[in-house]
Amino acid sequence: MSKERMNIPDYNTLFTEERYVQQRENKKQFEAPCSDQEKAEALAYSQSAEYMEKNFERKAVVINPHKACQPLGSVMAALGFEKTLPFVHGSQGCNSYFRSHLSRHFKEPTPAVSSSMTEDAAVFGGMSNMIDGLENAVALYKPEMVAVCTTCMAEVIGDDLSAFIGNARQKGAIAEDFPVTFANTPSFIGSHITGYDSMIKSILSQLFDRSGQTAAPGAGEEGEKLNVLLGFEPYTGNFAEIRKILNAFDTKYTILGDHSGNYDSPANGEYEYYYGGTKLADVPKAANALGSLVLQKYTLKKTQEYIKGTWKQQVSALSTPLGVKATDKLLEAISELTGLPVPASLKEERGRVVDAYADSHPYLHGKRVALAGDPDLLLGLIGFCLEVGMEPVHILCSNGDVEFDGKKWKEEVEALLATSPYGSEATVYVGKDLWHLRSLLLNDPVDLAIGSSHVKFAAKDAGVPLVRVGFPIFDRHHMHRNPIIGYQGALNLLTLIVNIVLDQLDNNESGFGDLVR
């Protein structure tokens, strides 16, 4: 390296230079800006209780929602299976958006193709796009399965996927025995988690049907196995953690939908399109498993119904197992499904995590917290907060109104909150967005916000530190590699949160110079 130093300011420092400050002022003469007074008034108004009331009265406009759309979830679901190429049927921009969005979170490639429908397809339907698309995709990217989902365009014009794929086979674009699974995933219903569920259910049911097998729970060698479904899982580390736990039990298992390989592949000089994933041959066999363990029960609503109804299996359904108590429940569920005792190694690990909780509790006790995220993640986070003595105050879920076993998500959240005195301050907001959260943070302040990168704007406006948990996390690196489920995950969450609290303490310290905590 050259010894000569050259000061090259980055975009943050460059634009604080006087010449740029002057430029900014000068430009205002052409902007017809509002006066400083108007701006100050509008800012104060936007932070007021009166504004909050109006904000909560709005019926139609959605401002900064905490949800994405169905096909994005379907792409992630498809990438959970061996050599499976996601195929987005509809206009191509959607697929570009899904690929970018997922890649920005994982910092990994997202292989997926589109049928690139344009105006003519809007008029005549997308069948020829599907036929050519399947032929090209299979020739170029050599998948062992293609998983088709739809965009709003294909849904609005009513394209018939089953017929189109059948015609593609007839025309020889793909072989008769080449698996093409498909799911209808209109973006105007549900969210990314609905799309994940639709595609997982389609892959399980369609591969099972194709195999011609029958379901016989607990049958033969396969019967000793357990099926595990993690759901729309933004943490690759969570797959490793659940494997660690199941291996400690010494049980056989199949993870149904494991995209951790695709989203955590090595840099070794080659790019291969497909990494890891559930083996296609294992899917029909999963119908003979002892039972299924579901770790995102709200996300995997239709999939569970399918497993229970068609595979006639016992299903143990949890929400994301965050914290000690939820992990205890996870281990109980595994014990119950397999008949195996909880291994001593995990009990010991539990003890170590509880020890860490005890060490950190003075900094977490009574901290008021705002939470935003997907339904299952939120249930996990609430449980975690309650068991370390943090108080959830605002709980916001843009996509939390999915019916489940006749019970709504909100009711379960409120029941969980009612189990602890630390839950007494909380209010649950379903179908609300992050602009609502901004009002809540400004009018009823908290100590910490927990949520995705999108929460940063509301948190910043309210001067609240943000603990990044969930999806998407665009502006921090590698968070998804560390598990947040299981005892190890509880320790990771604890470490993340307590150190942000300690950072705050240091940022605000008044010169006494605390060294030891």
Place this chain on the structure above:
Amino acid sequence: MGLDIEANKKLVEDILEAYPDKAKKDRKKHFQINTEETKQSCSCSLKSNIKSRPGVMTPRGCSYAGSKGVVWGPIKDMVHISHGPVGCGQYSWGTRRNYANGTLGIDNFTAMQITSDFQETDIVFGGDKKLEIICREIKEMFPLAKGISVQSECPIGLIGDDIEAVSKKMAKELEMPVVPVRCEGFRGVSQSLGHHIANDAIRDFVMGKADLAETGPYDVNIIGDYNIGGDAWASRILLEEMGLRVIAQWSGDGTLNELEIAHKAKMNLIHCHRSMNYMVEHMEKAYGIPWMEYNFFGPTKTYESLRAIAAKFDATIQENCEKVIAKYKPQMDAIIGKYRPRLEGKKVMLLIGGLRSRHTIGAYEDLGMEIVATGYEFAHKDDYEKTFPDMKEGSIIMDDPTAYELEELAQKLNIDLMGSGVKEKYVYHKMGIPFRQMHSWDYSGPYHGFDGFKIFAKDMDMTVNNPVWSLIDKKEKVQPEGASV
């Protein structure tokens, strides 16, 4: 020295062998090897601006991405409704880094996601009533917003909503512009049509609506700069130092008023020609405003452009121009002196948008880097005509290349740097090929102007010469086949 024309022709042919016949025939039309003839004639038979093949990983986006994501989104004092289901707005939220001064949610609405979040009932019964309510609620929530644009997503056109009528009604009721933009994603073959649709809406609903109290001989507009990482600011500073008065910035850090007074300028200076050529051509016809392209990537092109701009004005501006160049040249020489030895001879492949694959060539060349292959996502014939003369003989020029084609080319050409978008970025990391995300400057920038070139040079060096690439334990070294480079 040129590259081997025949070898590269064969290389492309070999790569296309993987396609089924119909797709192969089509894809072949999208590649050309630069020759003395194509360079001289500036013409080519390269096909562009036509549909992507279904079933391939095209780097392209859609009309909505072109309109909301590129043109309208950066206009900071208007609220842009992503009208339709929730996804499009979510995925385009803040991802292009269009910097804007102002307070988010108060007088600046750029890094926000405002959507009508269509549900099934809206698809069945139509969303026009809902759109009316949305406009009223926006006025209530954002009292300082100067206007609204309605960015149509796919279902809007398909279900036949009359957003024009609603917009007209709401503009009257709310006493501010409400602009319907028919940028449904299925229209056209790429983002490019979205730019056109967006500009037509600006022309029809915004242009010429306000007056400029005092005009002057040096009034100019910056057209086609989206202020990614502050690009337009790093450009504007040079124009102003030269004595020009920038009255409107389109559309990065732009305001409604700037769009409305832009017709008062004496000259339109257009940076991204692909996205806004429709606008300068219209303004020339309607208002007699001459326009010229400029290029502020890299000092060589920036000096050329500053002088070409100054030449359109009087001696005062021309003298100022030389002063500006004299002021910054030592800084630029120092940058080149430091970084060129570290980057000399490095081979680069580019696939960016509709202009930057050509526009940035000069900046790479200032650092001694060589562009061996370049392509666009959504360019038109005129972009290619301008590209051939700028490229070395034997270099590969390609339109809408698929992920597969790019990966093969990268390996076979043994490139030292790839410049493209986030969908491509991590693929190249696996391959052990240094990569810069050139859509939003890989979260760095600005790259325009002299201040921008410093950062550009530093970023390229940082990427090409980072020791991480030497840690990659390549399974086997891929030998270049058939390629001359």
